Amino acid sequence: xxxxxxxxxxxxxxxxxxxxxxxxxxxxxxxxxxxxxxxxxxxxxxxxxxxxxxxxxxxxxxxxxxxxxxxxxxxxxxxxxxxxxxxxxxxxxxxxxxxxxxxxxxxxx
Numbered sequence: 001x002x003x004x005x006x007x008x009x010x011x012x013x014x015x016x017x018x019x020x021x022x023x024x025x026x027x028x029x030x031x032x033x034x035x036x037x038x039x040x041x042x043x044x045x046x047x048x049x050x051x052x053x054x055x056x057x058x059x060x061x062x063x064x065x066x067x068x069x070x071x072x073x074x075x076x077x078x079x080x081x082x083x084x085x086x087x088x089x090x091x092x093x094x095x096x097x098x099x100x101x102x103x104x105x106x107x108x109x
Contacts, residue, residue: 003028005037018047019091034106040065040094048091051084054107058082058092063100066093076100 005026016023021044028035040046048068058067064077068091069084076082076092084090094100 003035008037016046017049017091019045021045029108032108034104034108036104036106038102038104040092040100042094042097042099044100045093046091048089050089051086051106053086055086056084056090056104056106058084058102058104061101061103063094063098064096065100066095067091068093 005028008026008028011025011027013023013025015021021041023038023040023044023046025036025038058076059081060076060078062078064075067074067076067082068089069082070088070090074082082090082092092100
């Protein structure tokens, strides 16, 4: 099955989970998983949140930034994969100079 993110309308989520600025995402949801092609502009972030019912996998395609995972900072960049298992908390911050572009998969809860 091919998911063509170019043909999926972009959603803009302002201050997502209490973060700064906005998250832009093209989202596919089949009722089992949310599959997202997303970006954060420089200075944007996704606020700290906990995955109580499932996990999240984020693969970085472009840019650089930081993830906060269970209170610890982790550097992220193109080619890296961040995993937040069920029961853990994380946040994502674009402190770079270009868009932080990533692909994420979250089981629907």
